[in-house]
Amino acid sequence: MEKILKMLKLIGKKLLYIFVATLVVIVLPLVFLIRVIESLIKKDIMKFDKKKERGELGTYIMNHWLGETYKAQNNRVFVYFLFPSLFCFTLFVGIPFLQGMYFSLTDWSGLNDPSYIGFVNYSTILKDYAFGYSFFRTAIYSVLNIIFINVVAFSLALLVTTKLKLKNVYRAGFFMPNLIGGLVLGYIWQFIFNRALIQFGGVFDPSILINGNSALAGLIIVVTWQYAGYIMMIYVAAINNIPQDLVEASKIDGANAFQRLKTVTLPLVAQAFTVAMFLTLVTSFKQFDTVVSLTQGGPAMKLPVWIGSIYSKTLLPVVQSTDLVAINIYDEAFVNRNMGVGQAKAILFFIILLSIALIQVYYNKRKEVEL
Amino acid sequence: MTKSKLKKILLEIFAFGLLIFFFLPFIIVIINSSKTSAEIIRNPLALPGNFFQVFNNVVEIMGRDQINYFGAFFSSVVITSISLLAIGIFSAMAAWVLVRTKTKYSFIIFMIFLSGMVIPFQVVMLPLVRLLQTLKDITGIQFKSTYHGIILAYIGFGAPLSIFLFHGFIKSIPMDIEEAAIIDGCNKPQVFFKVILPILKPIFVTLLVLNGMWIWNDYLLPLLILGMGADIQTLPLSVASLAGFYDKEWSLILTSVLMAALPVVILFLFAQKHIIQGMTSGAIK
Numbered sequence: 001m002e003k004i005l006k007m008l009k010l011i012g013k014k015l016l017y018i019f020v021a022t023l024v025v026i027v028l029p030l031v032f033l034i035r036v037i038e039s040l041i042k043k044d045i046m047k048f049d050k051k052k053e054r055g056e057l058g059t060y061i062m063n064h065w066l067g068e069t070y071k072a073q074n075n076r077v078f079v080y081f082l083f084p085s086l087f088c089f090t091l092f093v094g095i096p097f098l099q100g101m102y103f104s105l106t107d108w109s110g111l112n113d114p115s116y117i118g119f120v121n122y123s124t125i126l127k128d129y130a131f132g133y134s135f136f137r138t139a140i141y142s143v144l145n146i147i148f149i150n151v152v153a154f155s156l157a158l159l160v161t162t163k164l165k166l167k168n169v170y171r172a173g174f175f176m177p178n179l180i181g182g183l184v185l186g187y188i189w190q191f192i193f194n195r196a197l198i199q200f201g202g203v204f205d206p207s208i209l210i211n212g213n214s215a216l217a218g219l220i221i222v223v224t225w226q227y228a229g230y231i232m233m234i235y236v237a238a239i240n241n242i243p244q245d246l247v248e249a250s251k252i253d254g255a256n257a258f259q260r261l262k263t264v265t266l267p268l269v270a271q272a273f274t275v276a277m278f279l280t281l282v283t284s285f286k287q288f289d290t291v292v293s294l295t296q297g298g299p300a301m302k303l304p305v306w307i308g309s310i311y312s313k314t315l316l317p318v319v320q321s322t323d324l325v326a327i328n329i330y331d332e333a334f335v336n337r338n339m340g341v342g343q344a345k346a347i348l349f350f351i352i353l354l355s356i357a358l359i360q361v362y363y364n365k366r367k368e369v370e371l
Numbered sequence: 372m373t374k375s376k377l378k379k380i381l382l383e384i385f386a387f388g389l390l391i392f393f394f395l396p397f398i399i400v401i402i403n404s405s406k407t408s409a410e411i412i413r414n415p416l417a418l419p420g421n422f423f424q425v426f427n428n429v430v431e432i433m434g435r436d437q438i439n440y441f442g443a444f445f446s447s448v449v450i451t452s453i454s455l456l457a458i459g460i461f462s463a464m465a466a467w468v469l470v471r472t473k474t475k476y477s478f479i480i481f482m483i484f485l486s487g488m489v490i491p492f493q494v495v496m497l498p499l500v501r502l503l504q505t506l507k508d509i510t511g512i513q514f515k516s517t518y519h520g521i522i523l524a525y526i527g528f529g530a531p532l533s534i535f536l537f538h539g540f541i542k543s544i545p546m547d548i549e550e551a552a553i554i555d556g557c558n559k560p561q562v563f564f565k566v567i568l569p570i571l572k573p574i575f576v577t578l579l580v581l582n583g584m585w586i587w588n589d590y591l592l593p594l595l596i597l598g599m600g601a602d603i604q605t606l607p608l609s610v611a612s613l614a615g616f617y618d619k620e621w622s623l624i625l626t627s628v629l630m631a632a633l634p635v636v637i638l639f640l641f642a643q644k645h646i647i648q649g650m651t652s653g654a655i656k
Contacts, residue, residue: 096499
């Protein structure tokens with residue numbers, strides 16, 4: 001009984017909070033907005049008669065901002081409508097981004113006041129074999145991931161666009177894993193790899209998460225399983241957009257299913273390929289929460305000889321095998337408390353990701369067909 | 372039976388088999404969340420002796436402070452729903468004035484928003500944590516571990532994609548409609564809320580789905596802004612803290628996973644048609 005009362009109290013508190021939060025975030029700004037507009041309009045009407053007393057600047061302000069002219073109305077609405085999004089965007093993305101550029105050039109540890117030290121952090125990164133290795137692993141992981149997800153997703157899309165009885169059920173079903181967050185999925189698959197699959201023996205015993213390379217393969221399986229349904233939806237939309245007369249024309253010309261796929265379907269869904277590859281590329285590079293819950297970055301592995309030779313290491317140090325770049329940045333900043341170095345890594349990561357994405361979109365765009 | 376009919380049936384069977392294969396992980400979770408820890412250790416693949424054990428596990432999880440299931444569920448609902456509504460309305464407002472005002476300022480602002488789409492969260496997360504602290508020192512408003520903090524953050528991070536999609540959609544709405552409304556006596560805000568907003572419904576649904584899946588399942592942003600084990604917890608955070616605390620107690624972890632996933636799955640099953648439509652119509656633009 002007491003427990004229920006406690007719970008009710010909690011819920012009541014939450015509901016109050018919902019109310020207050022809605023008020024603060026949505027209702028109050030809106031009311032404020034309307035009030036301000038109204039008061040401005042009233043002021044204008046009152047001032048309208050004293051037109052002669054206004055100087056040049058006053059007339060300008062009246063005409064462009066405060067008055068009843070079309071231009072002034074437009075300008076006011078422009079500012080008020082833009083304000084909420086632009087404010088939040090500047091506060092949470094814009095300012096931190098600009099600050100981050102500067103912090104990457106400082107000795108910031110999270111506790112001290114950052115002071116400028118030039119490009120020292122970047123040269124630290126270049127000497128950091130763990131980051132080099134992490135980047136190499138991320139690259140391999142991303143390439144394999146992009147291939148697997150797109151192949152699986154496209155095959156699924158072809159399957160569910162044929163004349164199946166339950167095709168809507170299949171679409172919804174394949175999409176389902178995507179509803180559940182990466183973190184939760186990681187726990188599910190950790191159980192599957194570590195407990196369930198072991199029972200079958202063979203390659204699954206010992207668990208594939210024990211070994212560095214197979215752990216990466218395991219990660220790819222999980223992410224493909226999660227993400228293929230989402231990408232499938234993009235392909236389904238694209239395949240449904242193919243004009244039926246083109247398909248029929250190719251049938252009349254005697255093309256078999258494979259030829260039809262090669263000459264009609266693939267060129268016409270090229271636009272979807274651009275989008276899908278971009279999305280898979282970005283998500284693979286930014287992979288964080290699935291790794292956190294599936295492998296925690298481990299298991300440990302010896303640095304490969306060829307990477308060791310780049311950093312001129314004769315004794316090969318131990319590195320984490322699924323330590324993808326996003327994890328590496330997080331650990332550098334919050335575990336090792338090297339915020340400056342972490343930030344420099346993040347900036348480097350951003351530049352590389354941006355250039356790869358731009359190149360990918362540029363090359364894919366050239367293959368697209370305009371109808 | 373003709374050959375093509377046989378082929379069709381085989382394809383159907385194949386697709387169904389594939390679906391079952393896709394669902395195996397879910398099935399394993401359901402089976403194992405209705406077992407005791409000892410049963411799981413004995414054989415994780417066997418059917419549970421007593422399916423009602425799942426209720427015992429649920430009750431046990433409710434009692435654990437690490438997860439505080441109802442609290443986390445409510446926080447997740449509050450954060451997701453308010454953020455979704457706010458992102459939708461504010462982004463639509465911004466996109467509308469950006470489309471309809473053809474000055475260089477509006478072009479520059481639109482480009483700034485677009486560039487926000489390619490900035491990964493990792494680049495802004497470290498300065499953001501510091502900035503929130505600084506803001507608290509200057510203004511006295513606490514953004515960390517509060518609802519308004521994380522909701523405003525989601526508005527900021529959600530704005531670029533939403534404004535981009537709204538922008539593309541609004542461009543295709545003819546000006547005539549707005550002019551007609553103005554002649555009928557609407558002022559500008561009225562034109563937006565009474566005329567444009569209803570037209571935006573399809574893309575609004577798309578964005579609800581896209582942003583909803585992202586915000587509900589997000590882990591890193593709540594981890595940084597709310598913090599693990601603080602008063603306000605989202606579901607992913609509380610599952611992570613439970614799993615971290617009861618390492619390898621799989622009956623608890625899997626039941627909590629089931630409880631975290633179930634609300635979304637149920638919502639999906641009810642609104643499936645709209646969600647899939649929203650996904651496919653918005654994804655390609």
